[in-house]
Amino acid sequence: MRPRSLDEAVGYLGKHAGDLRVLAGGTDLIPSMRQKLFEPQYVLDLGHIAELKGIQERQGSGIEIGALTSLTSIEHSPLLRRRYSVLTQAAATVASPVLRNMGTIGGNICLDTRCLWYNQSLTWRKSCGFCIKKDGDLCHVAPGGSKCWAAFSGDTPAALLCLSAEIEIVGPSGTRKIPLREFYTGDGVAYRSLHPDELVTRVFLPEAAADFTGVYRKLRIRGSIDYPLAGVAVVMKRSNGHVAEARVAITAVNPAPVLVKGASERLAGKVVDEALAEAVGDLAARTAKPLTTSALTPEYRREMIRVFTKRAVLAAASN
Numbered sequence: 001m002r003p004r005s006l007d008e009a010v011g012y013l014g015k016h017a018g019d020l021r022v023l024a025g026g027t028d029l030i031p032s033m034r035q036k037l038f039e040p041q042y043v044l045d046l047g048h049i050a051e052l053k054g055i056q057e058r059q060g061s062g063i064e065i066g067a068l069t070s071l072t073s074i075e076h077s078p079l080l081r082r083r084y085s086v087l088t089q090a091a092a093t094v095a096s097p098v099l100r101n102m103g104t105i106g107g108n109i110c111l112d113t114r115c116l117w118y119n120q121s122l123t124w125r126k127s128c129g130f131c132i133k134k135d136g137d138l139c140h141v142a143p144g145g146s147k148c149w150a151a152f153s154g155d156t157p158a159a160l161l162c163l164s165a166e167i168e169i170v171g172p173s174g175t176r177k178i179p180l181r182e183f184y185t186g187d188g189v190a191y192r193s194l195h196p197d198e199l200v201t202r203v204f205l206p207e208a209a210a211d212f213t214g215v216y217r218k219l220r221i222r223g224s225i226d227y228p229l230a231g232v233a234v235v236m237k238r239s240n241g242h243v244a245e246a247r248v249a250i251t252a253v254n255p256a257p258v259l260v261k262g263a264s265e266r267l268a269g270k271v272v273d274e275a276l277a278e279a280v281g282d283l284a285a286r287t288a289k290p291l292t293t294s295a296l297t298p299e300y301r302r303e304m305i306r307v308f309t310k311r312a313v314l315a316a317a318s319n
């Protein structure tokens with residue numbers, strides 16, 4: 001199904017939500033369908049809905065980004081580079097240039113959680129007896145538990161959390177706007193608060209989050225094309241050398257991207273030095289709960305969250 005307008009798309013969602021999967025750029029959905037992680041009867045291709053593409057400045061109230069805006073457009077937007085640079089930095093690290101041409105911000109926000117035991121072919125998963133995330137009832141990563149710990153592995157949501165972004169969600173029962181931090185549940189299976197008949201349609205960056213110094217750092221195996229195995233976003237505003245406001249968020253080490261609790265308070269009013277940056281790194285490492293869902297050991301990934309956070313805080317304070 002290829003709707004040309006949002007109304008048409010919502011109409012399809014109202015009729016077929018149970019049997020349907022939404023496709024934006026398809027850079028994650030198509031490989032997942034090939035692995036039979038999703039076997040929908042219908043695919044709703046949003047690619048022709050022009051009204052959901054583009055970056056617009058809202059006079060005095062921040063920026064609106066359509067969910068179908070490509071990551072390349074975000075990466076190269078002069079407006080975003082100037083005013084919300086942490087987002088352009090995070091977007092520029094997603095996958096590779098070709099995938100960023102196809103991949104959208106909405107798809108990056110809605111990205112499925114990932115695990116070494118899940119992102120495999122049907123034959124592979126069958127040979128292991130499947131798992132809680134699909135078709136099975138045990139977790140190979142945390143046996144004995146009933147929760148899936150698959151890691152949320154998108155880059156831009158950590159930056160968007162630092163920017164206090166909100167998202168618009170549209171479905172047959174209407175439109176709602178929520179802070180992005182309320183979108184993720186922390187469960188590897190039902191990882192987002194989105195009904196099957198709903199779409200993420202727009203992202204809003206508030207004016208109050210503009211003009212912060214931003215830094216994004218990420219750990220990955222192949223520098224040219226890989227999901228994050230640990231990611232850190234930092235935004236900071238300083239006045240007379242003291243931190244006026246700052247936020248830190250991490251990704252790829254929990255089933256959801258999360259703001260690091262206590263980091264803003266720890267930084268507020270201080271002059272950043274090695275010891276303070278290290279203390280914030282410790283907070284971030286304590287927030288990270290990596291398990292054996294991904295390549296590289298959990299211990300190394302947690303340590304890299306500590307190191308990257310420290311470096312990112314120091315870098316943000318030196319700009």
Ligand SMILES: Cc1cc2nc3c(=O)[nH]c(=O)nc-3n(C[C@H](O)[C@H](O)[C@H](O)COP(=O)(O)OP(=O)(O)OC[C@H]3O[C@@H](n4cnc5c(N)ncnc54)[C@H](O)[C@@H]3O)c2cc1C
Nearest residue numbers: 024025026027028029095103104106107154155200226227
């Ligand atoms: C080799 C490779 C490397 C990659 N590396 C990275 C990386 O480094 N960092 C990273 O973040 N990602 C990475 N990805 C994943 C992917 O390319 C990006 O996350 C991309 O932004 C996904 O966007 P998309 O538009 O292609 O999403 P799609 O594949 O179309 O969709 C992804 C998911 O979101 C849902 N969805 C999409 N849009 C909406 C919407 N508007 N409303 C509701 N649901 C929606 C889909 O149903 C699907 O479940 C990689 C992928 C590959 C193949």
Ligand code: SF4
Nearest residue numbers: 115131139148149150
């Ligand atoms: S964390 Fe456990 S339940 Fe979730 S995908 Fe991995 S093995 Fe499956």
